[in-house]
Amino acid sequence: MDKIKKFNEDGFYIAKSIIPISLHQELFLAFYDLVTSMVNRYKIKLDFKFKDIEDINYPHDINELDRLLFAVSDFKRDLIGELYDTIAYCSAFLKLVSYPEIEKTARQLLSLKSYSTIYSTTHRIRMDEPNDVKRRAGWHQEIFHTYPDTRFIQTWAPVIRDSTVENGTIEVCQKSHLNGVVDQIWEDEKGGGYAHRILVKDEIVKNHKEIKLPMKLGDVMLFNPHLIHRSGYNSSKEIRYSQVGMWNDCSHQGFRTPKPEFISRTFSPKKNYDKHMEILKKQ
Numbered sequence: 001m002d003k004i005k006k007f008n009e010d011g012f013y014i015a016k017s018i019i020p021i022s023l024h025q026e027l028f029l030a031f032y033d034l035v036t037s038m039v040n041r042y043k044i045k046l047d048f049k050f051k052d053i054e055d056i057n058y059p060h061d062i063n064e065l066d067r068l069l070f071a072v073s074d075f076k077r078d079l080i081g082e083l084y085d086t087i088a089y090c091s092a093f094l095k096l097v098s099y100p101e102i103e104k105t106a107r108q109l110l111s112l113k114s115y116s117t118i119y120s121t122t123h124r125i126r127m128d129e130p131n132d133v134k135r136r137a138g139w140h141q142e143i144f145h146t147y148p149d150t151r152f153i154q155t156w157a158p159v160i161r162d163s164t165v166e167n168g169t170i171e172v173c174q175k176s177h178l179n180g181v182v183d184q185i186w187e188d189e190k191g192g193g194y195a196h197r198i199l200v201k202d203e204i205v206k207n208h209k210e211i212k213l214p215m216k217l218g219d220v221m222l223f224n225p226h227l228i229h230r231s232g233y234n235s236s237k238e239i240r241y242s243q244v245g246m247w248n249d250c251s252h253q254g255f256r257t258p259k260p261e262f263i264s265r266t267f268s269p270k271k272n273y274d275k276h277m278e279i280l281k282k283q
């Protein structure tokens with residue numbers, strides 16, 4: 001099959017126009033709804049008036065969403081992290097993640113049967129702000145950003161708007177997947193908002209041709225865990241929204257399901273219980 005041949009040769013495959021724009025519209029509305037709730041919840045002062053969600057138009061008003069996100073980010077950066085976690089499990093995003101054409105293509109490229117179970121890990125939507133270097137992903141291989149001894153395929157796709165060279169679309173080192181695991185540096189999270197990184201050494205990157213991969217809304221890229229890749233630099237004035245995630249082959253010998261961990265952002269279930277019991281006692 002052509003698709004598999006191309007995937008094996010290049011280390012990636014871009015499935016063109018497989019996601020309906022209506023799903024991106026749904027995600028846009030989910031983002032808009034969540035961000036306006038945040039503005040109201042925290043009484044964030046804005047120097048502009050935002051449109052009611054009932055009057056918002058997609059794609060015309062994407063900049064309206066950007067503007068609100070910039071305001072929330074300026075108010076408290078942690079809230080963007082909370083939004084990122086919210087979108088990850090909201091119904092609109094789960095629809096995108098599990099869209100049948102992505103599922104089918106992932107199975108094909110993993111050479112799995114149509115009934116083989118594939119398991120999602122860390123499907124998220126990145127929001128990359130203009131000129132950001134602190135959270136920009138440097139050259140890396142996905143293999144160390146997941147669990148040991150897993151067989152998986154990585155997905156990447158523009159969300160809400162196209163990904164362009166200007167807004168920092170994904171970049172890859174040509175045919176770098178053919179070399180397997182390469183020498184890299186583990187960098188723990190450092191102060192000042194810098195993200196944790198596992199970076200491929202420069203002398204290895206230098207040996208490859210770097211390719212930038214702009215994509216149209218609806219396209220989905222699937223790639224090999226060894227393909228060296230990074231976020232481009234967002235030199236535009238807009239946010240780059242992109243979907244990232246992994247589909248794991250559950251039939252792989254070494255596959256062990258990670259334990260999901262959901263930690264309350266406020267207080268623990270035990271504290272919540274204690275609080276309620278205290279109220280009862282006082283009655």
Ligand SMILES: [Fe+2]
Nearest residue numbers: 137140142229
């Ligand atoms: Fe990555």
